[in-house]
Amino acid sequence: MPSEAVDTDPVSPHPSEFSTREYAAGFVTEVESETFPPGLDEAVVAAISQRKNEPSWLLDWRLEAYRGWTEMTEPRWAHVNFPRIDFQEISYFSAPKGDRPKSLEEVDPALLETFEKLGIPLHERAFLAGVEEEPASAVAVDAVFDSVSITTTFQETLREHGVIFCPFSEAVEEHPELVRKYLGTVVPRRDNFYAALNSAAFSDGSFVFVPKGVQCPMELSTVFRINARNTGQFERTLIVAEEGASVSYLEGCTAPMRDENQLHAAVVELIALDDAKIKYSTVQNWYPGDAEGNGGIYNFVTKRGACRGRNSKISWTQVETGSAITWKYPSVVLLGDNSVGEFYTVAMTNNRQQADTVTKMTHIGRNTRSTIVSKGISAGQSSNAYRGLVRMDRRAAGARNYTQCDSLLIGSESAAHTFPYIESRRPDAQVEHEATTSRISDDQMFLCRQRGIDPEKAMSMIVNGFCREVFRELPLEFAVEAGKLLEVNLEGAVG
Amino acid sequence: MSLLEIRGLRVNAGGQPILKGLDLSVDLGEVHAIMGPNGSGKSTLANVLAGREDFEVTAGDMVYRGESILDSEPEERARKGIFMAFQFPVEIPGLTNMELLKTAVDALRESRGQQKISAADFLKRARSAAESLGLDPQFLRRGVNEGFSGGERKRNEILQLAVIEPTLAVLDETDSGLDIDSVQLVAKCVDAFQS
Numbered sequence: 239m240p241s242e243a244v245d246t247d248p249v250s251p252h253p254s255e256f257s258t259r260e261y262a263a264g265f266v267t268e269v270e271s272e273t274f275p276p277g278l279d280e281a282v283v284a285a286i287s288q289r290k291n292e293p294s295w296l297l298d299w300r301l302e303a304y305r306g307w308t309e310m311t312e313p314r315w316a317h318v319n320f321p322r323i324d325f326q327e328i329s330y331f332s333a334p335k336g337d338r339p340k341s342l343e344e345v346d347p348a349l350l351e352t353f354e355k356l357g358i359p360l361h362e363r364a365f366l367a368g369v370e371e372e373p374a375s376a377v378a379v380d381a382v383f384d385s386v387s388i389t390t391t392f393q394e395t396l397r398e399h400g401v402i403f404c405p406f407s408e409a410v411e412e413h414p415e416l417v418r419k420y421l422g423t424v425v426p427r428r429d430n431f432y433a434a435l436n437s438a439a440f441s442d443g444s445f446v447f448v449p450k451g452v453q454c455p456m457e458l459s460t461v462f463r464i465n466a467r468n469t470g471q472f473e474r475t476l477i478v479a480e481e482g483a484s485v486s487y488l489e490g491c492t493a494p495m496r497d498e499n500q501l502h503a504a505v506v507e508l509i510a511l512d513d514a515k516i517k518y519s520t521v522q523n524w525y526p527g528d529a530e531g532n533g534g535i536y537n538f539v540t541k542r543g544a545c546r547g548r549n550s551k552i553s554w555t556q557v558e559t560g561s562a563i564t565w566k567y568p569s570v571v572l573l574g575d576n577s578v579g580e581f582y583t584v585a586m587t588n589n590r591q592q593a594d595t596v597t598k599m600t601h602i603g604r605n606t607r608s609t610i611v612s613k614g615i616s617a618g619q620s621s622n623a624y625r626g627l628v629r630m631d632r633r634a635a636g637a638r639n640y641t642q643c644d645s646l647l648i649g650s651e652s653a654a655h656t657f658p659y660i661e662s663r664r665p666d667a668q669v670e671h672e673a674t675t676s677r678i679s680d681d682q683m684f685l686c687r688q689r690g691i692d693p694e695k696a697m698s699m700i701v702n703g704f705c706r707e708v709f710r711e712l713p714l715e716f717a718v719e720a721g722k723l724l725e726v727n728l729e730g731a732v733g
Numbered sequence: 734m735s736l737l738e739i740r741g742l743r744v745n746a747g748g749q750p751i752l753k754g755l756d757l758s759v760d761l762g763e764v765h766a767i768m769g770p771n772g773s774g775k776s777t778l779a780n781v782l783a784g785r786e787d788f789e790v791t792a793g794d795m796v797y798r799g800e801s802i803l804d805s806e807p808e809e810r811a812r813k814g815i816f817m818a819f820q821f822p823v824e825i826p827g828l829t830n831m832e833l834l835k836t837a838v839d840a841l842r843e844s845r846g847q848q849k850i851s852a853a854d855f856l857k858r859a860r861s862a863a864e865s866l867g868l869d870p871q872f873l874r875r876g877v878n879e880g881f882s883g884g885e886r887k888r889n890e891i892l893q894l895a896v897i898e899p900t901l902a903v904l905d906e907t908d909s910g911l912d913i914d915s916v917q918l919v920a921k922c923v924d925a926f927q928s
Contacts, residue, residue: 681823688783689837689897690811699836703827703876
């Protein structure tokens with residue numbers, strides 16, 4: 239049974255006290271939720287596992303991660319500042335009351351409305367953000383609300399092609415052998431502090447499996463929504479593309495405006511076998527906090543892909559405009575010979591936002607290639623750090639990397655930092671690093687204004703131009719969305 | 734009433750007086766050529782008319798269609814119909830000519846209470862303007878002046894003029910850096926604009 243909304247106006251606007259900047263996704267949905275009391279221990283881990291009807295091997299796996307986590311200390315090396323997090327103050331599970339709806343008709347209308355309001359229709363109809371209606375633009379969506387998945391669209395259509403796209407919890411129930419085979423093989427349980435925390439307490443995320451030789455017929459997308467107060471979101475996503483398979487996946491993230499910080503500690507694992515291709519795009523628009531730096535999401539995630547097969551390819555594209563702090567390095571381990579890793583990023587910070595991000599490319603196979611294109615934009619009093627590691631293993635004969643790192647500064651109080659690391663154990667490996675730092679020039683602004691364009695619009699056009707190389711890697715609908723997000727996020731940056 | 738009336742205009746740049754009491758009256762349909770040696774203030778005049786902030790007007794007035802424009806922002810002047818073709822057009826990497834022009838045309842139309850131009854109409858207008866300047870329509874998809882030769886940049890200014898259709902155009906040394914054929918094309922375009 240779907241739960242009942244406690245309010246007749248289920249999607250209420252948030253009080254305007256934070257209205258210094260427009261964050262359209264900042265509303266709160268009033269639903270009756272089951273939320274665990276704050277705190278994490280073995281009993282809580284067991285309770286999460288039980289709530290999801292997990293098999294005992296997975297509970298053991300979680301507990302092992304939990305024990306590892308208790309022995310680890312928080313990393314502090316990133317170029318970000320934040321007060322110590324009290325992990326016993328966070329609630330590790332929150333879900334709308336009732337069982338998981340079996341069909342769209344059973345979904346609480348308040349939840350449907352929430353996603354509708356975010357521009358994500360959960361009905362199986364063409365997903366339109368662009369110009370004309372054509373069925374080719376259909377996108378399958380998995381909608382995750384706090385700790386659980388609400389619904390997943392187009393599952394039938396995908397199943398006909400042999401593609402599995404479902405919430406992680408469902409995959410554990412229906413495809414345990416696949417989950418067990420791949421879970422934790424790219425990001426081990428004790429990989430790092432936050433990955434261990436996630437492995438112990440992960441709630442929901444998406445599972446994608448594209449079998450041998452199958453080209454996934456549509457874009458897959460997961461939409462993450464944090465709603466509950468004082469709750470962390472610990473998403474777990476696993477994408478496997480077998481030999482010759484290909485898939486394009488996109489995640490989007492939003493949260494209400496709240497004046498306390500909330501933790502989002504996800505783990506994403508990608509596995510590409512021989513000749514497989516995975517394209518993973520992120521449009522991250524978590525609540526960034528207000529202009530004074532109150533509230534906002536701490537986005538501390540571990541994302542890693544393994545190009546296990548020959549000629550495999552993993553391509554990450556991320557547009558990071560939200561979060562109080564973004565701290566992540568979606569990476570590729572290039573194991574298979576001739577495999578390719580790509581990383582395209584736009585990270586925009588404004589006001590008091592902080593970012594320390596980019597990627598790690600680990601070349602192990604022969605003739606492996608990687609490309610990193612990073613566009614960092616800092617406005618207000620924000621700090622934006624590029625951190626990238628390119629590692630050439632001694633086995634990586636003929637490996638090549640090209641890195642381009644461009645920073646754009648807006649105003650006089652923002653900061654851009656670049657921390658490139660190159661470790662090469664191959665004398666024949668080629669590693670190129672190009673970096674630029676620039677400002678929007680008065681001449682550029684004047685040209686646009688002389689043509690009749692508002693300064694705000696002019697700046698957003700110039701910034702969008704700066705990001706073009708990355709935006710063109712996104713599926714069209716999302717490129718449009720990303721451009722608009724930048725525009726909103728730039729608000730107040732002119733002057 | 735003149736289209737533009739400049740009276741006793743004095744302008745400083747970096748504390749130095751550049752224009753020392755300029756008077757000029759321009760009527761609709763007229764062409765004026767302003768000549769003078771390097772450093773005599775021709776570009777300063779163009780920039781001050783367009784509203785560039787680096788210059789300080791210390792005396793005098795600029796009256797356009799009966800209203801002083803001294804306190805107007807550059808975009809407001811543009812919306813009133815004042816256009817400037819830059820002597821050294823700047824690059825805006827990644828922003829296409831098409832986007833700049835479409836946004837400009839829409840901003841101008843909006844200020845006049847008109848609806849946005851349809852994509853098809855706009856494309857027609859922009860393509861025909863490009864052709865009359867001997868520019869490949871592909872030119873519209875390139876980043877604004879990105880990697881353009883000097884001559885291409887100048888022609889791009891005239892392309893913008895032709896698409897935007899202003900009332901008063903100030904061309905700051907548009908002919909310099911153009912080869913003979915390009916000067917012909919540009920001149921034809923400017924003539925067409927004038928009529």
